[in-house]
Amino acid sequence: MTTQFYNRLSNDLTQLLESGVNCDGSIEVGEEDVSLVNIYKVHSIILQSRSPYFKKKFDEITFNENHVKVLKLPNISVKEFNIIIKYIYSGKISLEKLENSVLFNFLIASNELELDELVEHLQYHLVNNNASWLRLNFAQVYRTSYQVKNFKIIRDFCNDIIAKYPNTIFESENFHSLPEDALVSILKQDDLQLEESKIWEHVIEWGKAKNPNLPTNLDKWTSDNFLSLKRTLKGCLPHIRYFSFSNDDVVEKIYPYQQLLEHQLFSDITIKFIAPTKPISSIVLPPRKILKTILPTRIIPIPFASNIITNEHALEISSWIDKKEIPYIENNPYEFKLLVRGSRDGFDVYTFYNICDKVSKTIIILKVEGTGEILGGYNPLEWENNIDQWKVTKDSFTFSLKTANMKNSILSRVDDSFYAIYNCPSQLDLSFSSNLCLIDNLKTDKSCYCEEDTAYSKPIRSSKFLSASSEFKTDIKSLFSVEEYEVFKISLRK
Structure with missing residues (x-):
């Protein structure tokens, strides 16, 4: 049987940090303005053992005349780093009194410093205890979750919401700035609760926003205009369920943009429209699994008048x-x-x-x-x-x-x-x-x-x-x- 004395170890290392004894590292945290910079005396070997980021950085830095390695972190706030440095030394963290926006920025900072254990914990904490804030700031949260590879827990949380309530993202004012890989991930979802023709319209809208010089009037588009939009939507087009469109939608929504599609695909769509039983060579993606029961309209949570519960x-x-x-x-x-x-x-x-x-x-x-x-x-x-x-x-x-x-x-x-x-x-x-x-x-x-x-x-x-x-x-x-x-x-x- 192994006896563990983690509390004593945690307290001893915390005291070591506070004492400043035998420190060989100095971390300057905050903006370049001197009044906003805090300097932390640290033991480089402890930070290197806890984070690949610090191991790489301290290996790259040479000692100055005082035999100290100096590292600058201008993109991390003092408030965030106070929590991070205590976590690195003690393995302890308290999140209850932090505002949600601070928590999310803290998560981003923890990821930048490659503190994987903390990144996972913070994601679970936000999803389990602060989901209302994540929903209220959905566009920002979702965009960030795709920009940062390690935010899988939050990304899955967002994808589940989008599947049930697609307009959360499609009708967001920030939809046009959505990264391509995030949009492709949405289009891949079999349980996306939206008509395929509506999905197509949103995809076209997103592509046009990436090409602001396209003519407003579709009748004035040239072949080059269609080619530009086709290149922009290259990753999205394969995930549209073309054979789930109604006949009216094929005529009204696909035909005007037929130049975006490969010749064989457009030919097969036409065949299916005219002779539904005739075999085709294009890949037919399965229709989306639309729930038979109508989902309730999503209501933005009313701000809750509590200082204790969420x-x-x-x-x-x-x-x-x-x-x-x-x-x-x-x-x-x-x-x-x-x-x-x-x-x-x-x-x-x-x-x-x-x-x-x-x-x-x-x-x-x-x-x-x-x-x-x-x-x-x-x-x-x-x-x-x-x-x-x-x-x-x-x-x-x-x-x-x-x-x-x-x-x-x-x-x-x-x-x-x-x-x-x-x-x-x-x-x-x-x-x-x-x-x-x-x-x-x-x-x-x-x-x-x-x-x-x-x-x-x-x-x-x-x-x-x-x-x-x-x-x-x-x-x-x-x-x-x-x-x-x-x-x-x-x-x-x-």
């Missing part, structure tokens, strides 16, 4: 409310109306009861101080600020949401409905049995805890953070305070 988290919670086996991925049927925010309204449990008195169908979300865990619970019943009682319901649940440090969310549904919700304002206690107990001032008192509990199906925290029973509430390691908490009223969208 749109994806909200979709997951909504799926649990509706007891869906397959979670919602967009078009959330519920509106989340913010009622309470700790940093705005205060963290006292009594404040919660006053604001939420007689309010039903609420979600409580809290971010645990020190661990970054996101815990919460759903109560379909009313809270009451003038009575202490157990509330009975079969529909409540508690949860722990996935984060960068937690791969999958945990859902714990109520098993014993008689002990589902503890409504107890006199004791400053609001609890989902003992599965999640919120007590006193959530931020300052460190009185909250989770127990192993028979009223709910499973614990929502790992065993090292659980109290064995209520007798151990004073066990310090099981108690926690809250960095932030929010309460939302859940209602169906109108």
Whole structure:
């Protein structure tokens, strides 16, 4: 059996970086303006062992008179490199407080420095936790995913969206700037949910945009004009499903551009149009697999008024409310109306009861101080600020949401409905049995805890953070305070 002491190793290397002892490398990060440049003293052997990029660069650089190798990275921001250098030395990274745009730029910087492990992790993090931002910035994200070879995870995510909602890219204002290999990849998709004639029109439009000198009026085109467009579309034309066009579309949309096609292909299209059963020699690509059910119109996610959870988290919670086996991925049927925010309204449990008195169908979300865990619970019943009682319901649940440090969310549904919700304002206690107990001032008192509990199906925290029973509430390691908490009223969208 091999015993691993990674935490100690990580801490020791971090201290080595901070000490600056025996550094033989200097990295200047930021723009040329001196006021925007940070200088990092590093150990070149550590950076070379962690990144092929640094190995190549430091091998190329000679020592200066101070026996130091100096490397400049003007295209990477100081904020990004602060995270990168700590990751290189410690193997640790925290992403929760980074804005989405910073995260995406951080991914690009990590790829430039050939930190493959980090590049993969960041892609999974963006897809799993920040998909709404990726959709809202789709054209930029998709274009970048094809410019950067290693962004396969994000590229696959984008391709799946395009297959279901092709107009996401075809009707984007940035469509004309789409790289050719990205467009070809779209055209290859068998499940692209768009009529072939529409796809053809978009391809022609893209090709014309690459040839801005072509006459506007097609009647005035010369053979050279058609030849220029044909050269531009050389990689795209083989992936059009020509034999899936309707007869009307063949006449109206293919015939005007017949000079773009090889003679044999155009001849076979004509034969199929006139005599459908007659054999032809051209390759016939299979028709696209258009779904029989109509996909809902894609709705751009409404900006979500939370400092803790994302749109994806909200979709997951909504799926649990509706007891869906397959979670919602967009078009959330519920509106989340913010009622309470700790940093705005205060963290006292009594404040919660006053604001939420007689309010039903609420979600409580809290971010645990020190661990970054996101815990919460759903109560379909009313809270009451003038009575202490157990509330009975079969529909409540508690949860722990996935984060960068937690791969999958945990859902714990109520098993014993008689002990589902503890409504107890006199004791400053609001609890989902003992599965999640919120007590006193959530931020300052460190009185909250989770127990192993028979009223709910499973614990929502790992065993090292659980109290064995209520007798151990004073066990310090099981108690926690809250960095932030929010309460939302859940209602169906109108």
